[in-house]
Amino acid sequence: MSDLPPKLAIKYGIVIVPGTVFIEDEVYRSGVDIYPDDIKSIIKENNKKLRTGAPSPAEYYKAYTHLCDNVDFILSIHSSSKVTATSSVAKVAAKRLENPTRVIRFECGVGSLGLGLTAIAAAITAKQVDELSELLRRVTEYCERIQIIGTLDSFKYLQRSGRIKLKIVSFLANTFSIKPVLMMRGDDISLLGKPRNRQKAIDLMIESVFNSIDIEFVPKMIGIGYFSCDEEAKVVEGIIRHNFPDHEIIQGNVDPMIVTHAGPGLILLSCFSSLDNSDKGEKIND
Numbered sequence: 001m002s003d004l005p006p007k008l009a010i011k012y013g014i015v016i017v018p019g020t021v022f023i024e025d026e027v028y029r030s031g032v033d034i035y036p037d038d039i040k041s042i043i044k045e046n047n048k049k050l051r052t053g054a055p056s057p058a059e060y061y062k063a064y065t066h067l068c069d070n071v072d073f074i075l076s077i078h079s080s081s082k083v084t085a086t087s088s089v090a091k092v093a094a095k096r097l098e099n100p101t102r103v104i105r106f107e108c109g110v111g112s113l114g115l116g117l118t119a120i121a122a123a124i125t126a127k128q129v130d131e132l133s134e135l136l137r138r139v140t141e142y143c144e145r146i147q148i149i150g151t152l153d154s155f156k157y158l159q160r161s162g163r164i165k166l167k168i169v170s171f172l173a174n175t176f177s178i179k180p181v182l183m184m185r186g187d188d189i190s191l192l193g194k195p196r197n198r199q200k201a202i203d204l205m206i207e208s209v210f211n212s213i214d215i216e217f218v219p220k221m222i223g224i225g226y227f228s229c230d231e232e233a234k235v236v237e238g239i240i241r242h243n244f245p246d247h248e249i250i251q252g253n254v255d256p257m258i259v260t261h262a263g264p265g266l267i268l269l270s271c272f273s274s275l276d277n278s279d280k281g282e283k284i285n286d
Contacts, residue, residue, distance in 0.1 A: 003225050004116035005252045012123040017063050019086070019257045020053040029059075030256045036227050039259040043157060052257045054085040060093035064103060074103045075126070075139060077119050079111040080187050104136065108143035109186040112254055113223030114270040118142045120250075121219050121272075145217065145272040147185035149192065149208050151201040153229065153265020155180070181205055183281055185273065190281035198265075202232065205269055206239055214274040215244070223270035224251035227259050233267060240269075 009016055018029040023042060028034035030052075042048055060076075067074050076094070078087040087107050094103035108118045121142045122135075129135050152158065179201035181192040192208055195201040209222070222240055226233035233251065241249055254266055 003111075003113045003223075003252055003255050003258075004119070005250075008116075008120070008250065012120050014119050014123055015063050015067060017055045017059050017086075017090075019055055019255070021256055021260060022049075022051045022053065024049055028256075034256050036253045036256050036259045039256045040228060040264055043260065043263055050260055052260050054089045057089055057093040057096075060090045061096055064093060064097055068097065068102060072102070073132070075122050075135075076103050076105045077115065077122060077139075077143075078105065078107050079115060080107050080109045082187050084111070106139055106143055108146050109188075110146055110148045110184045110270070112148060112258055112268050112270065113225045113250060113252070114146045114148040114184070114268075117221050117223050117250065117270050117272070118146050120221065124219050142272065144186065145214065145275065146270065147183060147212065147273045148268050148270050149181065149183045149205050149212075150225075150266065150268040151179055151181045151198075151205055152262055153179075153198065154263055157261055157263035181208065182284075183208065188283055190283050192281040198232075202236060202267065205267065206236065209240070209269050209271055210243070212273040213244075213271045215246075217272045217274075220244075220247040221272070222247050222249055223268070224249065225254040225258075225266070225268040225270070226251070227254050227262070227266045228264035229267060236267065236269070 004014060004016065016031070018032045021028045021030050021034050043050060064074060076090050078084070078090060081087045087105055090105055094100045097103065108115055122139045125135055125138050129138070178194045178196055179198055180194050181201050181204045183190045183192050193204045195204055222244060224233060224237055224240065237249060237251060254268065259266070
């Protein structure tokens with residue numbers, strides 16, 4: 001669920017292992033057999049059973065064996081094991097290799113472009129440092145700093161989530177017509193605010209990035225992930241570019257797996273935050 005545009009993945013030598021989307025009894029590989037626009041029409045059909053899953057061990061094993069022919073070691077970066085099984089599945093696949101220690105797993109806590117930015121930062125750093133220990137230290141810091149701030153147009157799809165407190169937030173949003181702004185960092189999900197309308201929610205997202213980003217931290221990147229709200233995303237991009245002219249802006253549609261749970265109107269902003277960031281909001285972890 002890195003949401004990286006394919007050209008960027010190729011540029012930085014990043015291999016994306018697709019997650020799984022289940023529609024009734026049919027199985028699809030996210031971003032390979034099924035795309036966000038496909039999900040958009042399907043989620044409107046309430047009679048269809050829709051769920052997502054981690055890639056299979058076979059998918060990871062295939063990627064690892066291919067990479068082992070060309071590199072000395074593999075950095076395998078995943079979302080938190082508290083929200084997805086991808087890291088544990090990758091561990092199972094790595095054990096099947098002749099030398100499992102060549103796969104070094106990291107959990108960065110977030111998905112979407114937050115995961116993508118972390119992978120790009122790791123790829124850039126791998127070409128800059130000579131010592132493996134220094135590379136691992138820096139990747140650890142990237143994982144600690146990366147955060148995602150987001151809002152949805154409708155929270156009814158999020159009510160399918162297994163997290164009880166997310167269901168409560170979704171219920172309140174739908175019942176009282178508020179537009180909660182959420183932040184993910186590490187293993188934590190926090191509620192930053194409960195604006196009354198969409199524009200105020202977007203304004204709060206942008207303000208939260210201003211308050212939390214470490215503008216001197218390199219590589220300087222900001223991610224904008226969105227789905228079915230292209231015009232709003234363009235406005236957000238313009239504001240971000242104007243205020244952070246030294247940062248590379250990476251944007252694109254979010255992964256079908258995320259769309260399945262978030263629905264249309266999703267906007268996510270990803271950046272590397274200050275370690276002492278105080279704008280953490282109210283934790284809603286179960």
